[in-house]
Amino acid sequence: MSRYNAPFEIHVHGQVALRADVRFEQLQEALKPLWKYAGARSLSDGANSSYEDEPGIKFDATEHLLQMCWTVAGDHDFRQALDELCMNLNDIADSGAAVEVTFYDAEFDDEDGAQGGESRDDFLMLFVGPNPAAIMQVQRDLLVQDVINLMERHFDGAELSGVVAEVDKLFSQRFDALVNSLALGKPPSGPGGNHGGGHGGGGRKPRHLH
Structure with a gap:
């Protein structure tokens, strides 16, 4: 699924500790919302980032770690993939973890800002974990x-x-x-539900700051 005219460059960044029994096949299925969105046929095919200097999606089988520093072109519909991704990671995570997702306005540049234009950048902080206590x-x-x-x-x-x-x-x-x-499925929603979520008011977030 090509997105040559996609309005955003979407960057996913985070590290998730996985259960010791998780194998590559399980991780591939859990991450299917990401690599499928990128138009790939497998995790191996879709693990590379749009930027060569980013490591992409890596699975450290020895340390049982999922590491993500991965960019894809897309639109707001990527949020649906994120919902599914979080549910999948909850099933294989060993402890709570935060995942940063940044939507960079692909058509905005510094000249637009100098002329009073406003970017459509957005930033989300998502949380995953094996249970509500770990997430909290x-x-x-x-x-x-x-x-x-x-x-x-x-x-x-x-x-x-x-x-x-x-x-x-x-x-x-x-x-x-x-x-x-007894609402044990996810943390309560509301203004405090997502740490750092929503539009920031302090200027544009630096691109690919790791």
Whole structure:
């Protein structure tokens, strides 16, 4: 499925620890939404990125790691592939992991910005894991990291233990609510559901920043 006039270059970046029993054939099936979207007939055929300097999709069988640094041309329909991908990775992941997805406006350039144009860039942070607790743990860790990085501009790190404790309390309350509602399929949706999701307001995200 060629996309010569695709409006976006879509970059998928992340590292997922896999269960020790996961084999290449299982991983190929789990990643089918990606390589099929790229028009490939197999993971081996579709693992290469659009950019030669990116490693693409790699499976480290010794360390049981999936590593993704992969770009494909596409449109907003790629989000459907992402939904299926996350469900598939949940089934083979050993622990929680974050996957960054960046939509770069293929038609926007610096000259457009200088003339007051606005890019259609978008950024998503997706979370996968074997269970809700694992997913929430990686969400919590990223949020704590962001909060500390922000507040260390004004406070010493040793002063922030109370802030971290409040973050932990919020996630504990969310997990308790999730268990009580028996909605164990995925983390609650809402404004806080996706770490870093949606349109950013701080300028264009650097292209292929790894």
